[in-house]
Amino acid sequence: MTEISQNDVNQIKQLEDLVKQLASNVSNLLLYLPNLISGLESCKHILIDDYSTFDEQTKAYAWAQVVKIVELLANAAKIDKLRDPLGLSGAFELIVTFMNVNANVNYPNVDYQCLRALANFCITHDRNRQQFIDTGGINVALNCLKQQKDLETIRASSATLLNAGLNYDNVNVGIVDKDGLNTLAEILDPEGVLKKYENDIEVARTCVYFATRVIINLIGTAEGKKEIGNTKVITSLVHLLKYASREGAVDDDVDMLENVVEILETVSLESDDVQQILVRNNLFPILLDFLEFSNPPLNCEQRIIKSYGECKAAVLKVIVSATMSDSNMDPLFNDATLLNRFLHWLNLSTDRDDLQMCSALSLGNLARTDKHCIQLVHEFKIGEPLADVLKTSSNIKVQHAIISVLKNISLPVENKAIIGSLGIIGMSSPLLEKDTVQPVQLGVIGILKHLSSHNLSNSVKIIMGENPADTETPTPLNRLLSIIKRSDEIPVRSEGTRVLVNLVKKLWSEHPYKEQEGISMKLLRQKLNKVEIIEPLVNMVIESKYPILQNEGIIALTLLSMDDSAKEINPSLDFLTSEKVGASDKYPDEIRSNGCMFLEKASKAACGPQKRYLREKVPPVIKPLFTNEHKPISDRLKSDIDKVLKNLD
Structure with missing residues (x-):
């Protein structure tokens, strides 16, 4: 052994008493920090720089001193004011170096104490955390997790990654980049640490707990969420x-x-x-x-x-x-066991609201194609349990979930009669009165819209109620009109009015002398040709930004204006030709042009009493627009008015 090498050994031995002294009072460590770092440098020289010069006994002695000195540094790093000088001392580089060497040597407690030191250095100290990255700290911590030498080292590795990455995403991104998620997955798997160390389950549980906290840090980054x-x-x-x-x-x-x-x-x-x-x-x-x-x-x-x-x-x-995943929709729907389990959940008593809600929401997501909706109704008979839950549950979240799936399955033509026959219209319409739950209201309106489209029986139930003889319970139509009138929400008003459009279109597509369940078409039409119906239709034409909605309103109003059952007094014509519509100065020219378009269509289709009615009522309302000096009209509106008047000649 050379004289220089012997000096390294002597220097380490001289530190033994100092290390023992400081172990009982680490607050004085700052005064002797250079000596401790110098001692670690000597250990590094013995173990790495001139490794072959020393016998095994001397190397073992050096490793033992590394453990003691690093343990001392780790304990000192618990004190806030010492972390800064510790980070600047060169300890990071030495500790990481010892860990890299020990990966092959596996000297007891080296990794554990080194990881403790790294973890404590990084407590609420961003500069030290950056040093942790720069010196290769992420690598050595992950390597220890991969090797899983012992339970204490696994716990210390997880704790180090947790401390270093807490509120410092540079570390977390580094862990992700070095495939840390897969390494952590090995720790999480119960067949790994938890089962392997059942005899020391509390420490094993802590290891896994720390690993899950690390992952929570990782998914706080875009890189972590992606990987x-x-x-x-x-x-x-x-x-x-x-x-x-x-x-x-x-x-x-x-x-x-x-x-x-x-x-x-x-x-x-x-x-x-x-x-x-x-x-x-x-x-x-x-x-x-x-x-x-x-x-x-x-x-x-x-x-x-x-x-x-x-x-x-x-x-x-x-x-x-x-x-909700499009990729999962068919595989899940084709799993009969899964669907039957969801149906079983629907049939549970109301003390399992969570299962009923989960079932309804999931089935609603799977019912995103006509094919699936038809199968759910015809093969799996989903309508009955949905109706039962809607009837019995008072939980608004469950009701919302049920309404959502009912809305979806009511869309296909093949399902409308079945869903309508279950009393869904009568059971769902009272929910229109709960103004605090707009999504539920929109869902119910959606059900009414789908069920009334191209289905006479459902349309009659909306107009007359499930039991026409019951004159005390408000009909679904009355509840719908009430919410349209009182709501400030445009989606509620516009979608609610589209239900009215469906009702008008369906009833006026039937023969006027036909009866439905003993109720004449004449009576049903009279229920619709009222100001309460006409006004929201007019408002949709006037207020909507969407041509498709304006056009729907115009179609419905045209049908109402041509109603033979009204004879000489037609509520729709009376309302439309009054000062409330078209001539009022509060409407911009574009909206009044829409009104002219309706009047033009109505005049073209009119004959007999309706034609005479229009000739009498319309010109006095719109002609004054030409002479209004306070608000001149555009050339386009003039042209639209001319078209209406010519069609009335």
Whole structure:
């Protein structure tokens, strides 16, 4: 051994008493920090720079001193004011170097104490975190996770990555770039750490808990969200959910469960890749089992019971999001076991609102094609359980979910008669009175719109109610007119008015002397040719920005204006030719031109009493527009008015 080499050994030995002294009072460490770093440099020289010069006993001695000195630095780093000088001392480079060498040597406690030091250096210290990156700290921490030498080192590796990446995304992006998600997935998989170290389950559970917290940091970055759409990671997470909620789980398992659910909820709602993995890799049933069967640990705290409820609500969202994926729609729909399970959930008592809501939302998502809607109604008989839940549930979230799927399955022509026969029109229309829940109102209006389109029986039920003899209960039509009148929401008013259009179009497509369930077409038409119906139709023509809605309103008004049953007094004509419409100065020329278009169409189609009525009523209303000096009209409106007058000649 050379004299220089012996000096390294002597220098380390001289530090032994100092290290023992500082171990009991690390607050004085700053005074001796250069000596400690110099001692680590000597250890580095013995172990790396001139490795072959020393015998095994001397090398073992050097490793032992590395462990003691680094442990001292790790303890000192718990003190806020010491982290800055520790980061500037050169300790980062030395610690990472020792870990890289020990990857092949595997000297006891080296990795554990080095990781402790790195983790504590990084506590709320961004400059040290950047040094952690620059010196290769991410690499050595991930390598320790991959090797899984012992449980303490696994825990320390996870804790180091967690501390370094907390509120510092440079570290998190670095972990993602170095395939850290797949490495962490090995830790999450219950068949790994949790099963391997069952005899030390508390530490094993902590390792996994830290790993899940690291992943939460990673998905806070765009890179992490992109890369987590990975079969291995998602599979490990779902299996961990199953483990953490197993029968016999304890309170501490819930901490892992909360993290897993947070990750799955965050990534599945935004990633089609994740949604596909859940279905394609047979993970979906595990989520369903958790929602249906899992329970909090026995005799647990109220906090944990509440947390379980929140976890189930989050998993419900994950399930529903998976059914929203276009790629998953056919595979899920073709799974008869799954569909029957959803139908079973619908039939459960109302104390399982979560299952009923999940079932309805999922089925609504799967019913996005006519083919699926028709199969659900005709083969799976989904209408009956939906009607039963709508009839019995008072939970507004469940009602919203049920209304949503009913709206979807009411669209195909083949389904309209069946859905209408179940009493859905009468059961759903009272929900129009709940002004605080606009999505439910729009859903009910959607059901009425779909069911009334091209279906006379459903149209009659909307006009007269499910039981025409019941004169005390407001009819669906009355409830619809009420919400159209009082609502300030344009979608509610316009979609509600489209139901009126459907009713008019259907009734006026039937023979005027026909009867439907003992009710004459004449009576039904009279129920519609009223100012309460006409006014919202006119407003849609006037207020809508969309030509298709304006055109629908004009068609309905034209049919009403031609109604033979009105004889000499026609409510629609009387309203349309009054000062409320067309001539009023509050409407811009473009809107008044739309009114002229209607009057032109009406005059072309009119004959007999209607023609005489129009000739009498229209000219006195629109001619004064030519001579209004306060508000001159455009040339275009003049032309439109001329067309109307010529058609009345």
